[in-house]
Amino acid sequence: MQIRTMTREDLALALDWAAAEGWNPGLADAECFHAADPDGFLVGEVDGVPAGCVSAVRYPGGFGFLGFYIVRPEFRGRGHGLALWRAAMARLQPGVVGLDGVVAQQANYRKSGFTLVHRNVRYGVAAPVAPRVADAPPVVPLAAIPFTTLAAFDRRFFPAPRDSFLRAWIAAPGHVALAATGPAGLQGYAVLRPCRHGSKIGPLFAETPAAARALFAGLLAAAPAGPVFIDLPEPNADAVAMAVAAGMAPAFETARMYVGPAPDLPLAHIYGITSFELG
Known part of the structure; x- marks a missing residue:
């Protein structure tokens, strides 16, 4: 070879x-x-x-x-x-x-x-049920957020800077990118992308459960007809509950593994990982 x-x-x-x-x-x-x-x-x-x-x-x-x-x-x-x-x-x-x-x-x-x-589990459903969110923060197109603000926020949930990837990911054809905002600034962001079969949500990073659900609901509303999937870290019990409440069920799993010291990531705020290919 x-x-x-x-x-x-x-x-x-x-x-x-x-x-x-x-x-x-x-x-x-x-x-x-x-x-x-x-x-x-x-x-x-x-x-x-x-x-x-x-x-x-x-x-x-x-x-x-x-x-x-x-x-x-x-x-x-x-x-x-x-x-x-x-x-x-x-x-x-x-x-x-x-x-x-x-x-x-x-x-x-x-x-x-x-x-x-930890395990990552893919949840999916043919016709998701969007959550109703009490006291939901405002959700706006991610393009309304300065890229420097987004990159700094993303850095808290990923082990390294990835600006070139982020610029492409949030602006790719067919991708829908949303941000949750509040008095304290950016509260979360999420991206939905069309796939060979249905759509996937990822990443979905949020400061609070309400912000996570507001973003989730916004992307489900924007998703084209067909199944929707989200890859979430199993230790985030609230992310699992959110997916189950939307009618989703486990469809696939992987193991997040590392050589060397594992990054200290805030899994309680990671409701959807970006991809199994890039982390």
């Missing part, structure tokens, strides 16, 4: 592979993911034929995230996955590395030094 950095066109192919695996990528994910780290996506080729891929996205400050770990079925069992894994880890070390591991691979990740911190 020969491993090289993906081009933007390669990333579109990798998203097709992810869709075939049932991961349901967003329609604009290629452009947004590429903005996070243009050199952070690797493809492995066998005799010139793309056989597998992995992402190894580096953020400022020594944090990295590993995802998109796929070997095409016809190339499995030959050690190609291990070669991709080693190339990704080499790119991300030294530093703290995170990933969202599927159930079948979690034992292998432990062997590589990753430690389980």
Whole structure:
């Protein structure tokens, strides 16, 4: 296997592979993911034929995230996955590395030094019920918030600055981005993106349950017809209750795992993670 950095066109192919695996990528994910780290996506080729891929996205400050770990079925069992894994880890070390591991691979990740911190669970429903929120803060388009304010707020919920990704994520075609505001300033923000199947909400970061539900309701109202999904950290019991009240049920799970000291993130205020691919 020969491993090289993906081009933007390669990333579109990798998203097709992810869709075939049932991961349901967003329609604009290629452009947004590429903005996070243009050199952070690797493809492995066998005799010139793309056989597998992995992402190894580096953020400022020594944090990295590993995802998109796929070997095409016809190339499995030959050690190609291990070669991709080693190339990704080499790119991300030294530093703290995170990933969202599927159930079948979690034992292998432990062997590589990753430690389980918490489960992330995807909840979904064909026709969600929007919550009614008492004392809901005002919800406005996220474009009304200065980007510097948004970036500073986001930094509290993610282990590293990710300005390039954020600019692409909130403005991508079809994405709906909302902010909850109040006398104290920005109280939360959330983004809904169209996917191959339905829509996904993520991230959803909020200071209070009322702000979280106001954003959730606003995005459900803006969602096109079809199912809606949200990936949430299981330790946030209020996020789970919010999803269940909307009629959602668990559809998929991953394990958030890290090599190195796990970032101290405020899970009680993270109602939806951004993506399983980038954290």
